[in-house]
Amino acid sequence: MNTVRDFLAVAERGSVRAASRQLGVAQPAMTRSIHELEKELGTELFERSARGVTLTAMGEVFRRRAQALRSEMRRAQDEIDQLKGRRNGHLRICMSSAAHMALFPGALRPFRQRFPDVDLEVIDAVLPRVERELIDGTIDFYVGPSSDEPTGELIVEKLFDNERVVLARRGHPLAGARSLAELTGAEWITTSVTHRAEDELTPLFYSRGLPAPRIVVQAHSALTFFFTVAYSDMLMMLPLQWEHSEPFAGLLTRIDVGETLQAPPIAIVRRAALPLTPAGEYFCDMIRRAAIHRRSFMDPA
Template structure:
């Protein structure tokens, strides 16, 4: 089995047809067909099901693709690492960031990273650790920065805490509850929860329970920063989000924090990377920039 086999099979799965895969890879369709047939003969199983609109992986094919993707990611990282060790500012770095990290730390990180690695292709994804975990373990992303659940997989990842965090309650400018001073005064309000934060729905209920209150009324779920801001800015919905949202100009223009007496804890912000393999030089430099930005963020918040 050769690397070209992995590339061909992965391309077919991603594109959904042999023709599209051949076009993507810049090779002829018979070469794609031959690669699939050779691997299927070697494994003794069918990797794809043919149907009128193209092909889709079989159960065996899906299992093979998971391993093939990890192999290709590792080979890419190996090539990038060697090139960067030789002093070349090339390759790729991919990271997943929580919304709070994007707002508070990313602006301090981008410029120095581009100055040092101007030819490295950088991919930034928004998400929580549960959405990033599989990609991290497969090597599709280099690391994750954001809140982390209490029990990430032991032995598979390294979790480095950057700083502890708190939440604030946000509503639109002029919200009827803007003058509330306690969480109890918000008990009858309606809320929006986000899928970006880690286990946000559970944590929202847990916060109310911690203060002896019934779970809040949740009427909407949003999976992106922009959707949350627009939904809250154009309704009477409230949301509970990390305090870093105040650092984003869009939030300050559209929303206002409701200054209640209770301190609302949030999971600490961490860097999570794989335990068994080091980051490439470019990825390690980017991770170190996030560490430095976190230190400045904590100092600014304290001062």
């Protein structure tokens, strides 16, 4: 495992010297470790230059496997510790903006009470941005919109169906529009829950005989969504949770088009091959509980 550790440190830092300082390992020992690994694999993993090192094509392939191995070793240690009754470890998850708003507050407090010493790393993104990391195990699980069916590599567990709304800045000249047809001249910002940005809006407009919307910004951060919409004339179609979220509602307004704008369901997506750690499974349980509470609130009947 030391050779894998050394390889990843060099790959991440871009030089043997920097990796040696990071790990507190003598530089000659680090160099020997890399050479031994390359000899064992029968291929060069790095291209050397005066400015440092870069991964070869084979090095990139090995890096993905090495990251997955490191993640699994960490996860195995966490699982053993947690099964022994310890509450330490690390959990790396990804949540979309809608999942943050609808589910994260209800899950965080009980999780912290149960696992106070687990370090929680949370990424704000949608599934296409992290799918590879889910599959290789460097992310434990994802919560957010998923239009994908379960596959051999990933399990998709639907939590609830969702809708979208069109949001604009306060005082937007199109604020009084009552149909998508009245928005055909607008500029749009989008983030896609598929692998192509235009897939989020274009089919919706085409299905109503309208020209494709003009997408001028593709973003991957909730803050980018907010600041772009709040301080420009661009529009965005976002999950309805945005309309009522306190940090954003004061500067955004809903354009109440008559069409129903379905959104991909909110789901938990995780690897099929291996179980989560006890901490990971408990966090998912708290997400499920928050989703049930949300459904009860939205439909009290």
